[in-house]
Amino acid sequence: MTITNPLPVSDVPVSPAATVPRQLLRIATAGSVDDGKSTLIGRLLHDTDSLPLDHLDAVTDEEGVADLAALSDGLRAEREQGITIDVAYRFFSTPSRSYVLADTPGHERYTRNMFTGASNANVAILLVDARAGVLRQTRRHARIATLVGVDRLVATVNKMDLIDFDESRFRDVERELAELGARLGTEILVIPIAAKLGDNVVEPSTTMPWYTGPTLLDHLESIDLVAPAPVATELRLPVQWVSRPTDGERRRYTGRLSAGTVRIGDSIVALPSGSRSVVTALDTLDDARDVAVAPLSVSVELADDIDVARGDVLVSGEPDAHLPTLAREFDATVCWLAEAPLGVGDRLALKHTTTTVRATVQRIHSRLDPETLDEHPGSENLSLNDIARVTLRTSAVIVADDYADNRDSGAFILLDEHTNDTVAAGIIEGSRAVLDRSDTPSWVPSSITPEERVRRTGQHGATIWLTGHPSSHKAAVAVALEDALTASGRTAYIVGGDNVRGVLDIDAAAGTRAATVQLARLARLFADAGVVAIVPISSADGEDLAAARVEIAAAGIPVTDHRVDADDTAAPAEVAAAVLRGLEQ
CATH class of the missing domain: 2.40.30.10 (Translation factors)
Structure with missing residues (x-):
């Protein structure tokens, strides 16, 4: 095709729809059983022409009447019982906006599913039966909606056709909802509807001339959605997966941004470890994108091989960062x-x-x-x-x-x-x-000097590490060693096993660096008090022991390591005696 006399670029008309991104509004419905949530959703889908013809035909009877509730009740048990059990997600759109609507159960037994539906919603629609008014479950669902951060509530007083569109009854229910909103600290817009007939859902009602407010769809169309400011200092990237794409490349840390932005060159901090680095690569499956904004899923590469694992969170390393x-x-x-x-x-x-x-x-x-x-x-x-x-x-x-x-x-x-x-x-x-600790923490100083403590007690504190295979043999050695030390007049205590498990939430058998360092800190306190602390741990690599040794050596306390192998045939008492001789030397 040949275009003659094209307009200058500056003169080409631009459609507003081409410049303004299409917004997505997430909605959750709430209310009690039989308030008509599924029927309302069916009416929205039907009147916005959002239904495939075969789907509509499947719920239309021989007389041409569509069962609107069946359009959203997808489970067989829901259709049989006439109630919503699971959260059903439905999608519809208008020329200006797209919608995701979560039909949440009204039955008290399935209240937990209300959390699911409302957790990501921008607005909640509370349905109230005009005959019954505000019920216990209506209040509970309204509280859950505000609890999970839904700050826009609209109440639809449904089944107005069953009360002959009585305005006085609507005003009574409206006052109940106003009182509910006041208790929750939020305003609730109230709209009278007849979902089965379509009154005030998409089109204005001709049978309720006394109502002059917006229809439900008009209200949904008018809601302003303001995205959180895409600021790097608000970065939150929970790490879900650590991978190495190809040999020779650095590790990638993958997750979904829950807040903020990230781009190449940004300074980041990995929490809870506090390790710092700089983003050197960013993958968003979009080659044209140089900055990732929440809620995109991203994969980042860092300049340093710091210790980052699933469950860690990458945050901004800028001085003015908002930190968790x-x-x-x-x-x-x-x-x-x-x-x-x-x-x-x-x-x-x-x-x-x-x-x-x-x-x-x-x-x-x-x-x-x-x-x-x-x-x-x-x-x-x-x-x-x-x-x-x-x-x-x-x-x-x-x-x-x-x-x-x-x-x-x-x-x-x-x-x-x-x-x-x-x-x-x-x-x-x-x-x-929690207390902010560095690799060599500043311990609270005692009023008694170490020399004075030794003079008074006649005993130096020390720590004995029993490492190696996770066998009961090592535990027996720890018991024999404690017995031998106390028999010689020295104060000793086993720092590990059931002595600390559960009481301090330290699992000595876990073999993790966190457990090892926690035991080191606890043993250091015992040793500082002049006690010989016996620390049996199931497994710990050299790096973990080195980190733990730093904790103790910083205070000048002796550390003795003894490995107990699985094939060690010596009696626990013999091993304990050998360890004791080493301690005395």
Whole structure:
């Protein structure tokens, strides 16, 4: 084709749609059973021409009437029971915007699925039956929506056709919803609809002239979506996978950006270790992109071979960076989703971003009353669907943000360690930072000098490491050594095994650097007090022992290593005597 007399580039008309990116609005529906959520979704799909013809034909009866609810109830059990069980995602669009709509269950038993549907939503639609008004489950779902950060709520008072479009009844329900919004600290727009007939869903109603507000779709179209500022100082990249693409290349660290931006040349810090480096390569599967913005999935290469593993988080290394908290204890609001109750002291697995750690319930502060939305303090345990404020303590450091700052790094789920079932979902509302320790930490000085302590007790402190094969033989050597030392008049203690496991959340058998260094710090305190600390560990490589030795040698405390092999035939008492002779030398 030949184009004659083309317009100058500056004169070519540009469509607004070509310059403005098409926005995606995520919606979650909520409400009680039989409020008409599935019918409303079917009406939106039908009236926006978002249904394939074969799908529409499959739910249309012989008289040409479509069963709108069946358009979103995809599970066989849902169609048989007439209720929504799982979260059903449906997609529709208008000329100006695309939508993802999560149809969440209304039945109290499936409250946990409300968390799933609302966790990524921009707006929540609360359905209320005009005849029943605001119910207990309506309040619970509204609280969950605000809990997970959905700050836009719109309530549709459905089935107005069943009350003859009575305005006075609508105003009564509207007042109930206004009171609910006031308790939650948010405004709720209320729209009267008849989803089955289509009134005020996509097209304005001709049977409710007393209502002059927007239709539901008009309101959804008018919502402004403002993306978080793409700022490098807000970077959060939880590492999901570490790989080496080809021989000779450095390792790549892959994950989905939950906040901020990253580009080649950016300074980064790997948490919780605190190691620093610079981004030297960036892969977003788009060769034309030189900067990655949340929520893209990316793969980065660093200038240094620092220790980064799954569960670590890459953050900005700039001086003005907004950093998360390295925490082992935090306050949270959780929704308990299991039949068995939750009590103080219970242990669960906590999955947070890309890491999983053990967590212990330290305290249950208060429980929410779903009827009144009041908080009742001093609960001993939580029952199914209870929403409560709790304090959790983890066995390892997590890289945490408050949920109000970051919906990804501020959220978590709790798992039953035996069944792997999800038993709770929660958000972090305040975390306490662990002590900041360097490789050679500054210990709190004692008022008694080491020389004075030796003069008073007549004993030098020391540490004895029993390393090697994870056998019971080594444990027997530790017991024999403790017995021999105490029999000679010296104070000794086994720092490891059941003496510390559980009490301090240090698993000596884990053989990890974290466990080894934690035991080293604990043994150093014993030795500083003049005790001979016996530290049996199942396995530790030379690097771990070197790191642990730094902890102890910094205080000038003697360290003795003894390896106990699996094929060692000497009696534990003989091995203990040999270790003791080495200590005396």
